[in-house]
Amino acid sequence: MPQEATLIGTSTRPKVVVAVCTYNRNQALTTLLEALQTSVTHLGERAAVGVVIVDDSNDARARPIAEQYKNHFELGVVFCVSGRQNISLARNLAIETAMQMSDWTVTIDDDCEPVREWLEALLDVQRMTGADAISGPMLRRVPSDSPRWLTEEPFLELGLERAAEGAEVISGSTFNSMIRSEWLRQHPHVRFEPALGVVGGEDMVFFRAARAAGLRIHYSQRACVYENEPPSRANLPYQLRVFFWHGNSTYIACVRSGIPPGRMVLHGIASLGRALLRPMVRLSKGQRPQLRYCAASMLHAIGNLLGPLGVKVDHR
Numbered sequence: 001m002p003q004e005a006t007l008i009g010t011s012t013r014p015k016v017v018v019a020v021c022t023y024n025r026n027q028a029l030t031t032l033l034e035a036l037q038t039s040v041t042h043l044g045e046r047a048a049v050g051v052v053i054v055d056d057s058n059d060a061r062a063r064p065i066a067e068q069y070k071n072h073f074e075l076g077v078v079f080c081v082s083g084r085q086n087i088s089l090a091r092n093l094a095i096e097t098a099m100q101m102s103d104w105t106v107t108i109d110d111d112c113e114p115v116r117e118w119l120e121a122l123l124d125v126q127r128m129t130g131a132d133a134i135s136g137p138m139l140r141r142v143p144s145d146s147p148r149w150l151t152e153e154p155f156l157e158l159g160l161e162r163a164a165e166g167a168e169v170i171s172g173s174t175f176n177s178m179i180r181s182e183w184l185r186q187h188p189h190v191r192f193e194p195a196l197g198v199v200g201g202e203d204m205v206f207f208r209a210a211r212a213a214g215l216r217i218h219y220s221q222r223a224c225v226y227e228n229e230p231p232s233r234a235n236l237p238y239q240l241r242v243f244f245w246h247g248n249s250t251y252i253a254c255v256r257s258g259i260p261p262g263r264m265v266l267h268g269i270a271s272l273g274r275a276l277l278r279p280m281v282r283l284s285k286g287q288r289p290q291l292r293y294c295a296a297s298m299l300h301a302i303g304n305l306l307g308p309l310g311v312k313v314d315h316r
Contacts, residue, residue, distance in 0.1 A: 013045065013046070013047055014047045014048070014104060014123075015047070015075060015101065015102040015104070016047045016048070016049045016102060016104045016106060016123075017049070017050045017052055017075060017098040017101055017102035017105055017106065018049065018050070018051050018052070018098075018106045019052045019091075019095055019098040019105055019106065020052065020053050020054070020094065020107075020108055020110050021054045021056060021087060021090040021091055021094050021110065022053060022055055022056065022057075022062050022110035023056040023085070025110050025111060026061065026062055026064075026065050028111045028228065028230075029053070029065050029110045032111075032113060032114075033051070033065070035113045035115075035116075036049075036073075036114060037069075037072055038116050039116055039118045039120070040073065040074075040119065042116045042117060043119045043120050043123075046120070047119070048074045048075055049074055049075060049119070050073050050074065050075025050076050050101065051069070051075075051077045051078070052077075052078045052080065052094055052101075053065070053078070053079050053080070054081070054082050054090045054091075054093050054094040054097070055079070055080070055081050056086070057083060058083035058084075059083075060079075060081045060083075062079070063079055066079035075102075078097055078101070080093055080094070085198070086194060086197030086198060087192075087197050088191075088192035088195075088196055088197030088202045089192075089194055089197055090197075091107070091174060091192045091202065091203075091206075092191050092192050094107070095179075095184060095191075096184075098181070099184040099185055102181045103180070103181055104178050104180060105178070105179050105180075105184060106122065106177070106179075107174045107175070107177050107179070108175060109138075109174065111229075111230075112138060112175055112176070112225040112226065112227050114224070114225045115222075115223075115225070115226075117222055117223070118223050118224070118225065121136065121220045121222035121223035121224075122220055122223045123178075125166050125218055125219070125220040125222075126178065129168075131168075131216045131218040132183050132215045132216045132217070133172055133177060133178060133179045133207075133210070133215055133217040134172075134177065135169065135171075135173055135177040135178075135217055135219055135220070136176045136177075136219065136220045136222070136223030136225065137161075137162060137176065137221065137223075137224050137225075138160075138173065138175045138224075138226070138227050139224060139225075139226050139227070140157075140160075140229055141226050141229065142233070143229075143230075143231050143234060146231075147234065147235070149290075149292055150234055153292060153293040154293060155293060158242070158243060158300075162221065163219040163221075164219070165219070165220060165221045166219065166220070167218065167219050168217065168218050168219075170217070171204060171207040171208055171211065171217065172207040172210075172217050173203055174203040174206070175203075175225060175227070177207075179210075187213050190206065190209050190213050190215075192206050193205055193256070196249075196252070196253070196256070198315065199248075199252060199312045199313060199314060199315060200245065200252075200253070200315040201249040201250065201252050201253025201254075202253075204250075204253040204257065205253050205256050205257050209257070239292075239296055240295060240296055240299055243300040244299040244300065244303040244313065245303060245313045245315055246300060246303065247271075247299065247301060247303030247304040248304065248312065249313065250303075250304060251268070251303070251304045251306075252307055255307065261307075264304060264307065264308075265304075265305065265308060268301050268302075268304035268307075269301075269305070271297070271301035271304065272301035272305070274297070275294055275297035275300075275301055276298065278290070278293075278294050278297065279291060279294050
């Protein structure tokens, strides 16, 4: 029988600590903590839950939020300051703090909002599979008054990957994952790379390294979180830039994970070709060409193709 299936199936209540890195997003952090309380209430007595908040600002501006919620969770709220504007360093501090006080370390981004069943679904799939880690989807959503093209074209599906409930997957994401804390303690060499802390891709490299070290990752469709995009992102210039950055960081992360650069170049060329052909294919089917999304897809491919030239796009 899988190790954790025994643990969760007994009267012993596992300790679950949610690790959050935040940077100048107090309102979003408040929304997250409110949704987390709802998820904990839905979970009932199944687990004891706490929170670790790592503030990457240098003035600890999230401290009042942490103080406000410190008595709202059974295991409390631990507040730490990283303050170096490097997400890898902040993530390392978050998981290293959480893993010392928990059986399970859960990671989520500060602009995300989990569904009520989030923690329950993560524990359900772990119990079903005995996995060392569970990951779930993040769905991006924008304000209701955003331009129609932003939701009519597949802009919000950038980076979205799905799998069957309980399926084993090759990677996870820091915006929505649960990892066995004992596994993290036993593998201190598997951490987020500081060199990727300003260009992105650190989560892909982390999970690929973890899987190579034996971490078994399974997937939960039910454990869904929403990324609440602010109004400042609901415009074409931002979307074009984020697609360009994502393509570039994907190249960097994949090559850092051992994928040959030549293979990534071929992938970039193929992606660029598909982007160029997309409007014509759609027109041939009587559909709108979606020229904005075509431009974004081209920039995603170009960001990839600039990787071999040493280009690294800052994600901030």
